[in-house]
Amino acid sequence: MSNQLFFTPGPSQLYPTISQHLNNAMRENIGSISHRGKKFQMIFQEMKERLSDVLNIPLDYEIFITSSATEIWERIIQNLISNSSYHFVNGSFSERFYDFTTAYKLKSTAHISDFNHEFGEFNVPDEAELISITQNETSIGYSFNPEEIKNIRENNPEKLIALDLVSAVPSIPVDLSHIDTAYFSVQKCFGLPAGMGIWIVGPKCFEVSKAKASKNQIVGSYHSLAALKKNGDKNQTPETPNVLNLYLLKNVLKDMQLKGISSVQNETKYKAALLYQTFNQITELKTVIPHPLNRSKTVCVSEVHGGNKDLIEYLKSEQLIIGSGYGAFKDQHIRIANFPAHSKESIEMLVDEMGKYFEGK
Amino acid sequence: MSNQLFFTPGPSQLYPTISQHLNNAMRENIGSISHRGKKFQMIFQEMKERLSDVLNIPLDYEIFITSSATEIWERIIQNLISNSSYHFVNGSFSERFYDFTTAYKLKSTAHISDFNHEFGEFNVPDEAELISITQNETSIGYSFNPEEIKNIRENNPEKLIALDLVSAVPSIPVDLSHIDTAYFSVQKCFGLPAGMGIWIVGPKCFEVSKAKASKNQIVGSYHSLAALKKNGDKNQTPETPNVLNLYLLKNVLKDMQLKGISSVQNETKYKAALLYQTFNQITELKTVIPHPLNRSKTVCVSEVHGGNKDLIEYLKSEQLIIGSGYGAFKDQHIRIANFPAHSKESIEMLVDEMGKYFEGK
Known part of the structure; x- marks a missing residue:
């Protein structure tokens, strides 16, 4: 089983150094150290410094730890929206955040598009306090045009913009100077x-x-922005967090810095080109996102003529695990993750095997 | 550094099999499997079955995964309290849950006691919807009398009772049949x-x-009880959870079952007796909780005459890490965790070293 390679869009293949870092973590007693102690504070601080460098985060932005990007949707609602937000929805994950606003009885609205074209004309309502954009819609492999984000910013200078960076960073560059808050898992x-x-x-x-808090509105409890900031200023967290993952993140960031983030991003482009070329060359496959600009470089999605089942099974028999479609597209699409953990060689091997499978048909 | 033994009250010494389970997890690709797949579902189901057995959880109770016990305080408030709750507060953690109700603008009340005596007379207000009890107050080492919990149940048959089991289970037996909801980290x-x-x-x-939801009140989003139950029924979770920890918990539960939970609990008693005996024998030490019934078996707390600093430093030089006091007692108390990961031999070594330190004074 250990020979399997995971091209699933997350959880996915672990970064190749994880196993070694886990061994070191055991040696350094990372699972036992106090989250109120110096060692923890140093790890947290180092993670923040490295992440700031890697993502070019503006100096006056804070970095907090939560348990998932899903949690952050709820924290954004609790802390930053009193009445309504505006959501660019073009897949299951951007839609889910929008659904959370309903659970919170907000009067949010959404611009619902599909993946066949760029988001067309839209009007952000005056009353919307926050605009939600999903950089990379993992469910369908749609990448939001960065130029469009700039336009949205220019036309809405007073509103908050929240950018979902799940399955985007650090594989593709993003400009956080236009953004008020961003998040990823x-x-x-x-x-x-x-x-x-x-x-x-x-x-x-x-x-x-x-x-919002001063108007006696609820902004949550241990993960209110005030609580996160009060603890974060001391390089601490309000609760006992996932210390082991914090340690791993710090170390993987270091590994990526040593490799060079531009190398990571260039390799991402190369591997994505290879995947889309393969989708293009094989008659039975068809890239789902028509406009090249909107094709995700990190989650490459293709329709499979006649259904995905046999292809997925064949690749599995070769120890290559790819993702099925999401939601309604479960049986029709394949989703192939192209993350930094996926070496050029592994993607080359994958497209070779896909070629072999369809040649044999 | 790897020779250090952690007697801190959490994070603490890892269970001795963790390292091996982590290696197996890497071999089994636990970090890469989908949280929507069969393997995940099997792990989740097995964890629930083992935990139900270990804690003797009533058959019609559900078991959910969250990111921390701290999160569960917020989820209890969101899902189970509309106007007010009643809190037995006798330390920093029971107080913190009570504080969360203020953040949520509830009209909760508390019975605030100190550790010097059992909770005295109290009246649960009629309007309180939920009663919060902390089985083991980690901050001060106070254990709530199980007989008192039974009385509270009998006198309040209609109210919900929430029992904080952090640093209690599976080291001490609890009777969940009197309890509506319980939780631990x-x-x-x-x-x-x-x-x-x-x-x-x-x-x-x-x-x-x-x-509460049917009255159009907010019960949260991805971790509302309805969302947790809908996913839990399929042995899934609403978000991508800490899959690695779920795997570890399943395996540690199995290890403890093989050892026998009664063995775990008997060893806990023996080691606690040894620690309290030591506090009693050493002139400079004094058990903080006067009433033996209320002395925690898992977090044993002593005052140190003249301050804890030198003792903590000495033990650290011997690779034995113990906890300082919590909050206001930071410099006065020592807190020694007595968890299943702490072998009889390690506690014996610890009390020996404490004896040596004070002999030399």
Whole structure:
């Protein structure tokens, strides 16, 4: 079983150094150290410094630890939205965040699109306090055009913009200077075991949360922005967090810095090109996202003529595990993760095997 | 550094089999498997079956995964309390849950006691919907008398009772048949790395949460009881959880079952007796909790005449890490965890070293 390679869109293949870092973690007693002690504080601080460097996070932004990106949707709602938000929805994950606003009795609205074209004309309602954009829609492999994000920012200078970076960073460059808050989970492009979300929060968010709290509105409890900031200033967390994952993230960030983030991003481009070329060359496959600009480089999705089942099974027999479609596309699409943990050689091997499978048909 | 033994009250010494289970997890690709797949479902189901056996959980109770016990305080408030709750507070952790009710604008009340005597006379207000009891107050080493819990149940048959089992189970027996919901985190008595809380929920809680939701009140989003139950019924979770910790918990539960839970509990008693005997024999030490019935068997707390600093430093030089006091008692108390990961031999060594230290004074 250990020979399997996971191209599933998260959890996915672990970053190749994880096993060694886990051994070191055991040697260094990372599972036993106090989250109120110096060693923890040093690890947290180092993670934040490395992440700030890797993602080029503006200096006055804070970085917090949560348990998942899913949790961060709820924390954004609790802290940053009083009445309504506006959501660009073009897949299951952007839709789920929008659904959370209903659970919180907000009067949010959404611009619902499909993956066949760029988001067309839209009007952000005046009353929307926050605009939600999903950089990389993992369910369908749609990548949001960065130029469009700039336009949205320019046309809405007063509103908060929240950017979902799940399965995007650090594989593709993002410009956080246009963004008020962004977040991701670690089991995608960082190649970690699941169980941690990272929340990046700009200064305007703290003002908004404070203003909401001062109006006697509920902003949550241990993960209110005030509680996160109060603890974060000491390189601590309000609760006992996933210390082991924090340690792994710090170390994988270091590994990626040593390799060079531009190398990581260039390899991502190369491997994505190879995957889309393969989808293009094989008659039975068809890239789902028509506009090249919107094709995700990290989650490459193809329709499979006649269904995905036999292809997935064949690849599995070769120890290559790829993702099925999401939701309604479960049996029709394949989703192939192209994360930093996936070496050029492994993607080359995968496309070779896909070629072999369809040649034999 | 790897020779250090951690007697800190959590995170603490890892259960001795953790390292081996982590190696197996890497071999079995636990960090890469999908949380929507069969293998995950089997692990989750096995964990629930083993935990039900170990804690003798009533058959109609559900078991859910969260990120921490701290999170569960918030989920209890969101799902189970509309206006007010009643809290037995006798330390920092029971107080913190009570504080969360203020953050949620509830009109909760508390019976605030100190550790010098049992909770005296109290009246649970009629309007309180839920009674919160902390079985083992980790901050001060106070253990709530199980007979008193029975009385509270008998006198309040209609109210929900929530029992905080952090640093209590499986080291001491608890009777969950009197309890509507209970919870713990895994970095205490289960000897796991931090980053997971377990929430045990009885049938009445689902009714209460449903009734709250039907009145158009907010019950949260991905971790509402309805969402947890909908996913839990399929042995799934609403979000990508800490799969690695779930795997570790399943395996440590199995290890403890093989050893026998009564053995675990008997050893706990023996080691606790040894620690309290030591506090009693050494002039400079004084057990903090006067009434033997209320002395925690898992977090043994002593005052240190003249301050704890030198003792803690001495033990550290011998590779034995104990906890300092909590909050206001930071410099005065020592807290010694007595969890299943702490062998009889390691506690014997610890009390020997404490004896040596004070002899030399």
